[in-house]
Amino acid sequence: MGWQPMEPDYALCGMNNWVGSFDPIKFIYFMLATVLIPYPVYIFVATVFNWEHRAKRPARHYQDVLNATSYGVIVFIFGNYAQTLNWITILAFWITWPSYSMIAELDFAKTSLPSWKTWPFGMYALFAGATAVVLVFAGYHIYLAIVLTRTIPGFVGYYLLGLLIPVILTLIAYACLKQQNKDFFHLSRLYNWMLLLQWKREAFVAASKARKLKKANDTKLQTIDPPSSAENGSAGVQDAGADASTAAAATSAASPALAEPEVSIQPYQPYVWSAAIPGYFHPHHWQLFYTLALFTRFDHWVSRVGGGITLGCYMQGIMAYGFDYLIEE
Numbered sequence: 498m499g500w501q502p503m504e505p506d507y508a509l510c511g512m513n514n515w516v517g518s519f520d521p522i523k524f525i526y527f528m529l530a531t532v533l534i535p536y537p538v539y540i541f542v543a544t545v546f547n548w549e550h551r552a553k554r555p556a557r558h559y560q561d562v563l564n565a566t567s568y569g570v571i572v573f574i575f576g577n578y579a580q581t582l583n584w585i586t587i588l589a590f591w592i593t594w595p596s597y598s599m600i601a602e603l604d605f606a607k608t609s610l611p612s613w614k615t616w617p618f619g620m621y622a623l624f625a626g627a628t629a630v631v632l633v634f635a636g637y638h639i640y641l642a643i644v645l646t647r648t649i650p651g652f653v654g655y656y657l658l659g660l661l662i663p664v665i666l667t668l669i670a671y672a673c674l675k676q677q678n679k680d681f682f683h684l685s686r687l688y689n690w691m692l693l694l695q696w697k698r699e700a701f702v703a704a705s706k707a708r709k710l711k712k713a714n715d716t717k718l719q720t721i722d723p724p725s726s727a728e729n730g731s732a733g734v735q736d737a738g739a740d741a742s743t744a745a746a747a748t749s750a751a752s753p754a755l756a757e758p759e760v761s762i763q764p765y766q767p768y769v770w771s772a773a774i775p776g777y778f779h780p781h782h783w784q785l786f787y788t789l790a791l792f793t794r795f796d797h798w799v800s801r802v803g804g805g806i807t808l809g810c811y812m813q814g815i816m817a818y819g820f821d822y823l824i825e826e
Contacts, residue, residue: 518579520579520580540558548602550816572791582801582804585798594809594810598813601813601817603619610779611779670824674776677824689767776826778824783812793807
């Protein structure tokens with residue numbers, strides 16, 4: 498009879514769960530197997546064997562685990578791992594992250610993507626081999642999507658359109674980079690207008706406050722005026738002297754509160770754009786493989802292996818370095 502390739506289980510990839518699904522028990526297994534257990538194991542092994550990794554304080558470890566949990570919810574639901582997670586995925590994951598870590602320790606592999614122009618030959622060969630593996634897996638997954646279209650009409654179209662999401666996010670990141678470094682979209686004018694509105698609002702509030710203080714001071718001046726001579730004409734000279742002394746003392750005591758309020762409104766200083774803190778585009782392997790992990794969604798052993806590999810490469814980046822940004826400063 499010979500070996501026959503396994504076909505996708507169409508029941509598990511049916512219309513009710515082809516977009517995403519959630520199983521709380523499997524989610525616990527997923528988080529334990531891909532985040533909560535491997536994270537401390539990696540820190541221990543990387544420290545003992547002196548693998549390249551970023552020294553992290555407890556606060557950074559906590560933040561990375563918390564972020565990995567949040568990202569895990571997304572990839573678990575929309576990667577359909579509630580239906581496809583099994584021992585094959587977990588085994589592939591636990592083989593991948595140590596293997597990736599040991600490959601990264603090779604001298605020629607200690608590079609980054611932005612420095613590709615200066616890579617040694619060994620790194621070019623490694624990158625070409627990894628790209629070939631990714632393309633082979635991608636081609637087979639597109640084939641599985643075509644096969645699944647027999648059950649879900651148009652599924653392959655939705656599957657391929659999903660690739661537009663990371664492309665759009667990358668284009669937005671590139672646009673932000675152009676704006677930060679060159680004011681490409683002239684958004685500094687909009688920011689300058691917003692700052693001008695802020696200055697006008699603060700100037701209006703300061704002027705209103707000064708008017709209220711002046712009005713309150715005027716009211717207090719009227720209450721402490723000395724009595725008129727007509728009302729006290731029959732009083733003796735000694736009483737008049739005493740009243741004058743009392744009024745002078747009251748006026749002197751109230752003088753700090755009755756001082757004319759000072760309003761100091763600085764002239765508006767227009768915002769001038771500058772690239773004092775330039776940014777640069779730095780894709781990280783955790784971002785690439787996390788994206789790919791969303792597409793290994795088929796109930797097929799190849800897809801399960803692909804899911805374990807992509808999750809293993811993604812988590813190796815998180816455990817070693819953390820959630821570094823696509824645009825760095």
